[in-house]
Amino acid sequence: MILNHLKKKLIKKNIKTNSFIHPTILVFDSGVGGLSIYREIKKISPDSHYIYVFDNEAFPYGEKTEEFIINRVFEIIKAIASKHLITIAVIACNTASTVSLTKLRKHFSFPIVGTVPAIKPAIKTTRNGIIGLLATTATIKSKYTKELINQFAINCKIVQLNSSTLVQLAEKKIYGKKPSLNKINQIIKQWITMPEPPDTIILGCTHFHLLKNELKKVFPHKTKFIDSSSAIAKRTIWLINNQIEIKFSNEKNFAYCLSINKNLRKLRFVLKKEGFISLKQLFI
Structure with a gap:
């Protein structure tokens, strides 16, 4: 201790x-x-x-x-x-x-x-080389995030998705409101409907850690979720x-x-x- x-x-x-x-x-x-x-x-x-x-x-x-x-x-x-x-x-x-x-x-x-987004652990985890970065607009646009991707993910495809709605859903969950799986599904639909969806998802916002159980229900069964906690x-x-x-x-x-x-x-x-x-x- x-x-x-x-x-x-x-x-x-x-x-x-x-x-x-x-x-x-x-x-x-x-x-x-x-x-x-x-x-x-x-x-x-x-x-x-x-x-x-x-x-x-x-x-x-x-x-x-x-x-x-x-x-x-x-x-x-x-x-x-x-x-x-x-x-x-x-x-x-x-x-x-x-x-x-x-x-x-x-x-x-x-x-x-x-x-910061766990780019390096995700690269070690992915099997198909397609990684989803789920984060806020500011995190995705930041110079730091772009440098992480350029430095460590040159051999992988990083698809990025920002969602303030997910942040709000996570915040409300703490306050006792059950998150809507339908809303979550609509937010990440563009990834699920890809010919080959990402098999590894980086939870690039600490709020999203709180929604991990809900996210697991809407993503394909073998999808891996990476966070840095x-x-x-x-x-x-x-x-x-x-x-x-x-x-x-x-x-x-x-x-x-x-x-x-x-x-x-x-x-x-x-x-x-x-x-x-x-x-x-x-x-x-």
């Missing part, structure tokens, strides 16, 4: 340890899709202190400009860092990661882990364990949103089930 590993490091430095202090992991997303990444990290490190931040005021990010996303994410992370000692930040949003990581890493001293979790813990100086917290897990509204009633209950004892409003 991560806490035991860190305790050993502290003992070697003759620093007293306390079982109630933990590294603080900040997980950020435009909505609740980032909970899929949080869950994977928590499997490895259940004792860490978690802060979950979602920008429900500007959600969804998929159709926003790069300039807006970069500035927005920067201001949010800066606001959190001014209030809490952050050990590591995870940008659990493909859209935000593909455009804002450079600025974030230049400004903040703590490590920042991004979430497990790799992100392992990378996050590795970076914490290998930090020279680690910031600790004795706080409880809690969440921040950018806007308090009536839709949060159900979400408060969901967040409590996920381990977040309170939901606060963040002002930037």
Whole structure:
């Protein structure tokens, strides 16, 4: 476990340890899709202190400009860092990661882990060489995504599909509304009706992880679904364990949103089930 590993490091430095202090992991997303990444990290490190931040005021990010996303994410992370000692930040949003990581890493001293389309794992998985990238408009258009494809997928055919509707369906699922398989089928119909459909689908948005069961029902039986949640979790813990100086917290897990509204009633209950004892409003 991560806490035991860190305790050993502290003992070697003759620093007293306390079982109630933990590294603080900040997980950020435009909505609740980032909970899929949080869950994977928590499997490895259940004792860490978690802060979950979602920008429900500007959600969804998929159709926003790069300039807006970069500035927005920067201001949010800066606001959190001014209030809490952050050990590591995870940008659990493909859209935000593909455009804002450079600025974030230049400004903040703590490590920042991004979430980007899992191109390389998909290439290793595909059997027919046709890979579907399911993502937001901003992720597909980003320079980072294009570079990943040009660098690693020259021998594969990458078909791309953006859908803000799928993002909304995933968000509503967290709030308790069952996703419509008919709507999902209409969105991905152009792939299914191809002479040879993609046999491997990259879930290029953390919201889509939440729809994996529904997507499996509408795609051909042997279709493989690739996401980066497990790799992100392992990378996050590795970076914490290998930090020279680690910031600790004795706080409880809690969440921040950018806007308090009536839709949060159900979400408060969901967040409590996920381990977040309170939901606060963040002002930037």
